[in-house]
Amino acid sequence: MSIYKIAGATLNQTPIDWQNNVRNIIDCIEQAKDLNIDILCLPELCISGYGCEDLFLSDWLPEKAVxxxxxxANHCKDIIVALGVPVRYHGKLYNCVCLIKDQQILGFNAKQYLANDGVHYEPRWFTPWKQDKIQQIQxxxxxxxxxxxxIEIEDLKIGFEICEDAWRGDDRPACRLYEKGVNLILxxxxxxxxxxxxxxxxxLxxxxxxxxxxxxxxxxxLGNEAGRMIYDGExxxxxxxRLLQRNNLLSFKEFNIATAEVDLQNANNSSAELIANVQSKYAEFIQATSLAMFDYMRKSFSKGFILSLSGxxxxxTCAIIVAEMVKRGLAELGLNKFLDKLNxxxxxxxxxxLSSSDEKQKLIVKHILxxxxxGTSNSSxxxxxxxxxxxxxxxxxFYHWNIDEEVASFTQKIEHTLQRDLTWEDDDITLQNIQARTRSPIIWMLANIKNALLITTSNRSEGDVGYATMDGDTSGSIAPIAAIDKHFIISWLKWAETELGYKSLSYVNNLTPSAELRPLEKDQSDESDLMPYKIIVEIERLAIQNHQSPIEVFKALSKKNLENCESLKTHILKFFRLWSRNQWKRERIAPSFHLDDFNVDPKTWCRFxxxxxxxxEELEELEKL
Incomplete structure (x- = not known):
């Protein structure tokens, strides 16, 4: 037998939601059997969920997973299935793949290289397995x-790499599997x-x-498994x-299967039905965030979202994400299943x-967003x-109210206590922040009344420099765009106006970004308060992602001629000073999604x-240049 129908499957799992996880696995296997699949590869740690965090330190969790x-296995008649499971062996925890054939367990392959960069901390929980070592486990x-x-099965010789294993260059397991004649790597x-x-x-x-x-x-x-990480289900x-199969990503379904007919003797005879196109960054962004919000809402048992929509x-962007969540979920799941999943x-x-799909979509959005x-006297x-x-x-x-009365009440109490007036000349930050903070209690009331998630709208650029008010515009349950920069958001909104068909975005796309916290005659803008957003992006990538010093950042960026050297130096000095001063704010950002190849969330990517x-000293050196 040289021709096999081979498949990979993606699963939307939840940490320690045993009933959900096992049901998804079994349903997926049953569908694979209906499709006459011979070999099925399921994701890493799919029984327990990947994001169990310090629960992996327990004895009971891996025991229950196993x-x-x-x-x-009872559902694996006439099929070979590989599935991920944590296994404790001689007091140490290993990230394993269990291979099952025709209801029989054939063995457990253990991960050799553990991810320990960016958002991953696997060595905290798991032990790497030594190459070429095989033991017995009861x-x-x-x-x-x-x-x-x-593992050899007829003319198959199956080997394994588990996620990080494949990214280790010349020392990866596949190098040794090749020497041993393996013809199928899962x-x-x-x-x-x-x-x-x-x-x-x-x-790769x-x-x-x-x-x-x-x-x-x-x-x-697949999906938003545990709160912060999004998995694309690839x-x-x-x-x-030769690429035989690549599926459409970021599905709203519980699982997806993608197959290929593989001829081990003659690769030219192998075939598959679909190779999906790679999407643009803009398309990926809305696909990922809308699915993440869908999973976050249903897995947190919330009834919707509340948003302080400033215009x-x-x-x-946050409002469009929710609207697209409904639009895309309905298109893929159908009305009944979509409603069932969100209760x-x-x-x-x-x-x-209602007759039209647009009317149905808007009615659902009305109920969940x-x-x-x-507004204040400073709002336009x-x-x-x-x-x-x-x-x-x-x-x-949509509601609209004015908070001048509440702001005045707070301000007057402080003025009475201090026995002086607060002025924009002497108390600029205080007068800005009290407006942002005053918006928080009343919008939280709506969230409590509706049992809904309060969306906070901070972006990564604001997180870099602390351009946000604690307990104000950062106050909320979920921060869907906190891991993406403002320069990207501004460009994405223009794309969304034309490509997604939201003509109303023309209003925001014609505005200059502003906090609107100073009097209107002061003509406040975000970039005049900070620096151009395109400059922040360049500085943060070198300083935060690449861990470069202020002088290294200056030398690298001065070659790109983004602006004159004095302005660049001023902006780098400002960035590093504000970054250092505002780590405490980043520590308090609401849970956010990992979207880019780095972020500034201290709980995932960036500890400072x-x-x-x-x-x-480093900034003094830069000033002397």
Whole structure:
């Protein structure tokens, strides 16, 4: 038998949601059998969930994960299935793949290289397995091989790489598997989403299949599994350098299967139905964030979202994300399944009376997204109109009120206590911040009343320099755009106006970004307060992602002629000073999604001391240049 129907599958799992996870796995296996699939590769740690964090330090979690294998194996008649599971062996925890054939467990392959950069901290929980080592393990009353396995089944010789294993260059497991004559490598993965990452993966898998003269199957997790990480659900199958299969990413379904007919003897006879196109960064961004919000809402058992819609770029982006969540979810799942997943059964009768899909979409948005424009005397008519038009365009419930009375009450109490007036000349930051903070309590009331998630609209550029008010515009349950820069957001909104068809975005796209916290005659703008957003992007990539010193950043950017050297130096000095001063703010940002190849969330990618020397000597060196 040289021709096999091989498949990868993606699963939308949740940490320690055993019933959900096992049901998804079994449903996926049953569908694979209906499709006459011979070999099925499921994602990494798919029984327990990848994002269990310090629960992996327990004894009970891996024990419980393994206890579900017999139930899953019972569904594996006439099929070979590889699935990820944590296994504790001799007191140490290993990230394993269990291979099952025709209801029988064949063994457990253990991960050799642990991800320990960016958003990953695997060595905190797992132990790397030593290459070429194989032991025996007693599980559920049986004895099985565990370790660096190669398993022969007829003319198949199966080997494994688990996610990070494949990214280790010349020392990766596949190098040794090639020497041992392995012709099928299965790679169960939990590889986080980042913009444009899919092309890098595709190149890796295609090249791996060529370099190691094998068929290579990659299967990733799907969705917002545990809160911050998004998994794109990518499945790639390649044979001897030829890409056979790449699926559409970021599905709203619980699982997806992608297949290829593989002829082990003659690669030219192998075939698959679909090789999906790689999307642009703008398209990927809305696909990822809308799915992440969908999963966050349903997995947190919330009833919707509340948004302080200012009419500016950030809050407008967040509103579009929710609207697209509804649009895309309905298109892929259908009305009934979409409503069931979000526990919106009560809307069914009302929706059935509507004829057009646009009307149905807007009715759902009306029920799950409530927006409020909270104006002051410093707010402009343009931003109010921008907010009103966008809310109407997407169908959101929209409120508008003024908070001058509340701001005046707080201000007068302090003035009375201090026995002096507060002025814009002496108390600029205080007078700005009290407006932002005053918006928080009332919008939180709406969130509490509706049992909804309060969206906070901070972006990564603001996080860099602390251009945000604690307990004000940063106050909320979820920060969907905190990991993406403002320069990208401004460009994305222009794309969304034309490509996604939100004509109301013309209002915000014609505005200059402004906090609107100073009197209107002061003509406040974000970039005049800070620096051009395109400059922040360039500085942060070198300083934060690449860990360069102030002088290194200056030398690198001065060659790009972004602006004159004195302005560049001023902006770099300002960036590093504000970055150092505002780590405490970044520590308090609401949970956010990892979207780019780096972020400034100290709980995932970027750890920095709250108290430090603030680059004092390094900045003095730069000033002397």
């Amino acid at each position: 206890s579900h294998i017999p139930e899953i 599980i559920n009353g049986g004895s099985y091989p565990i370790g660096d396995l190669q 790679n169960p993965s939990a590889s986080h989403f980042a913009l444009s990452k899919t092309q890098e993966r595709e190149d 898998i295609a090249q791996s299949s060529k370099s190691f003269q094998c068929t290579y199957v990659y299967a990733n997790l 499945i790639i199958i390649a044979q001897e350098g 500016g770029a950030d809050s407008s 919106l059964h009560h809307l069914k009768s009302e929706l059935l009376s 409530t927006c409020a424009y909270q 008519d343009k931003t109010l109109e921008s907010a009103r038009q966008l809310a109407g365009d997407i169908g959101a419930t 001391p709250i108290l430090s020397g603030s680059f004092k």
